[in-house]
Amino acid sequence: MASEEKRIEDVLSHPIMLAELIRKAVDDADWFKLECSEAFKLVDRLSAMLRSAVRFANAGPFYERPIRRIAADITKNLGRALTLVQKCRRRSILRRVMTIVSAADFRKLFSLLEASIGDMTWLISIYDNDGGGGIAISLPPIATNDPILSWVWSFIASLHLGQLNDRIEAANEIYTVAKDNDRNKKIIVEEGGISPLLKLLKESGSPEAQIAAANALYVLSDDQDTVKLIGDELGVPIVVSVLGNSPIRVQIIVARLVARMAGKHAAVQEDFGKENVIRPLVTLLSFDTIVDDPRLQYAKKSINSIVQINKQLDRNSLTSFNYKPGSSLWFHTEGSSRGGLRKERENETPEMKHKLKTSCTEALWMLARGSVSNGRRITETKGLLCLANLIEGENGELQKNCLMTVMEIAAAAESNADLRRAAFKTNSPAAKAVVDQLLRVIKEYDSSVLQIPAIRSIGSLARTFPARQTHIICPLVEQLSHRNQDVAMEATISLEKFACPENFLCVEHSKAIIEFNGIPxxxxxxxxxxxxxxxxxxxxxxxxxxxxxxxxxxxxxxxxxxxxxxxxxxxxxxxxxxxxxxxxxxxxxxxxxxxx
Known part of the structure; x- marks a missing residue:
């Protein structure tokens, strides 16, 4: 927009110039001199307020959206005032008859100018407010028919100009106003609320500020365009940095934010992967988790190496993250806060740890959905073994999120032979652990919510199983008789992938399906x-x-x-x-x- 491209000083200079023209026109007026003089008093007050706004704009950080909107209205009203006053100059009788001016015209003009003064009074109050930039309580005349606009302006101005407590309060107000109201979300985004919220999210010294900002961003980011805007504002590296170096209560909501953003926009999903968000997510999942599995003792050497990798992940990913401009890599620095964060995590309640893992698995699910590259990154960070342990030891939403993540990784492997060979080799302890848990869920659970992703995962991996592993097929055949027709259909689709001609072992698998009595x-x-x-x-x-x-x-x-x-x-x-x-x-x- 052309008006948005102008500097704020230029936007304000035009109405100030109109005020000077009105002063000269009042001096030249011959008719309605009293009314013209009263009009100029109002114009002069407006001019002084506009000059104050210029000083605020030049003083430092400045929120421009409301002053641009209000200045546009003031410019229109001053234009009307100049036209009316100019009609009061001495001229011929014919011209006076053709341009009739009445007292009613001045009363209407006074009303418009007083409304503009009210707008500027409100505006200066949110810019000044004793230097604190707090939230304004009153409403300006410009927002009489739409109060939400002035509230949003006040909240965002406070985010830009306020003290930390005021900024936290403003972020919480934005969360409240935006929650469950799509129109309010749109107004907040259009009026420039994303950038100051991201800035508040970086307040590493205040978990309350980070939580308030993350909550507000979370409710705003349920729209694809908003998520893209957050990405354009370089929000992805900020979010990843906060996730890697914050207390658990902050990480919970930030992980949820990652999940929502990754689920709404494919480009942002890939950006998160490039910014290495998967490593801290897997590290947080493996925290307080035993990775040694008695079923994998035949591969002690591999498991020991995985333990060491998990320890290294914990040392690296929970430290301070610093973003190097122009690079997708993160480097880690040990800080004095690192030990405090680790101790805080160890002392957290099981409920908080469970919430964190639930949020992290949801984020991994959304990151893996439809993305081969992110699926590969999860497997490269030993995420499969961690997911297998959680599927075995957890239940409810956390368990479901793990199964959905595995399902997405398996679907990516089905479409990508390199990922399939790298992540699901038959001698891979992590792959074996995942498959064992998928089969256990299929056989032991009676919940379509859990069984369907497990069945789909096995079907996606059909080309990785050798002919001798007939125990993979048996549970699927058993589900053909499931009373839930959706489960039975998913089992049928998975078995199709074993028996279709594209599967090199289709003949052997077909015989196994028949041997397990799959025909009836x-x-x-x-x-x-x-x-x-x-x-x-x-x-x-x-x-x-x-x-x-x-x-x-x-x-x-x-x-x-x-x-x-x-x-x-x-x-x-x-x-x-x-x-x-x-x-x-x-x-x-x-x-x-x-x-x-």
Whole structure:
């Protein structure tokens, strides 16, 4: 906008110049001299206030948004005053008749000028307020029809100019005003509230200030455009720095902020990864967590190295973070506060530690969602082993967040062979620990919220399992009979990934599915809803293609079912129709061979 590009001194100089022109016009007035004189008194007061505003602007940090808006209104009103006063000069009778001036015109002008004086009085109060920049209580006339605007101006001005306590109060007020009100959030962002909140977030000496700023940023950042703006304001390195070097009560809300921002904007999600936010998140999760797992004793050397890595992570990531301009790397410095932070964490209540881990796992989930690079970073920081331990030892939201994170990493590995080979090697202790926990959740839990991400994760990793690991397939086959149709459908989709031609071991896996008695529940799923029926037909077709000689297929009358589907459900899906045709051909071929 052109008005936003002007310096604030230029914005204020125009109405001041108009005031001088009005003074000269009043001296030249011949009609309504008393009214013109009264008008100039009001204009002169406005001029003095505008000059005070210029002094404030030149004195130091200055919040410009309200003065730009109010100065624009004042300029319009002074323009009207100049026009009216100029009409009062001596001129011909004809010109006077054509430009009639009445007392009502002056009364209207007085009202406009008094409103502008009220606006400037309010404005100076929030800029001055005994030098403290506190929150104004009264409302300016300009905000009569929309009080929220003046409140927001007052809060943001206090964030810019106030003492620390005033800034904390202003951030808390912004949180209250913005909570559950999208219009208020939009006004706060448009009026420049993001930048001073980020500045307050950096107040490392005041946890209360950081919490107030983080809470306000959290409620504002539920919009994609706002999250992008926070990123444009260099908010990502600030957030990462605070996360790495703050008390637990600050880290809880900052981790939630990371989760919300990463979940709203893909570019910001990647920016967080580049700023190395995953390392402190994993470190905070591994704090107070035993990483030695008795099931992994066969790999003591690897586990010992993981313990050492976790200790090193703890030494590094919980120290002061410093951002090097122009670089995506962080370097760490030991400070006197480091020991205090560690001691504070050790003395925190289990409830606070649980909240911190819940927030961190939510952040990892959002960071990993749809991102191969962040999935790789999590595995490189030994995050898989930490997630496996938490899945085993925790419950509720924390456990769910861990499962969702693993599901996203597995989905990234499914689409990226390099990540799949690096993170989910069959001899990797971390990968084995994760898979063991996924299978345990599938077999032992009766909650679709937990079982579905575990089942999806196993399906995404289908190409990593060798043929001899048939114990992976058995739990999935068992879920085909689950009373919750969503769970049964997810199990079907995962088994498809084992039996599809893209899987090098599809023949061996297909035989295993049949051996674990997977055909009967699949036949029952054909009576389910459209999506369940669709995936059941895909899986049955794969099994027929890769293990068509099996008697189980003959006994379950799979051929009859596929022939019926070829005329009904498959008609809507060309890919399935072609697959069913191939499956019918194979079954008929084996059947003919068996009969002869």
């Amino acid at each position: 529940p699949l036949m029952r799923l054909l009576r389910g809803n459209e999506w369940t029926q669709l995936h059941a037909l895909f899986l049955l077709s794969y099994l027929a293609l890769h293990a068509g000689h099996s008697e189980a297929l003959e006994q379950a009358r799979v051929l009859v079912a596929l022939e019926g589907a070829d005329r009904t459900a498959a008609a809507q899906n060309p890919e399935l129709r072609e697959l069913i045709s191939k499956a019918i051909y194979h079954l008929n071929m084996y059947r003919a061979g068996y009969t002869s």
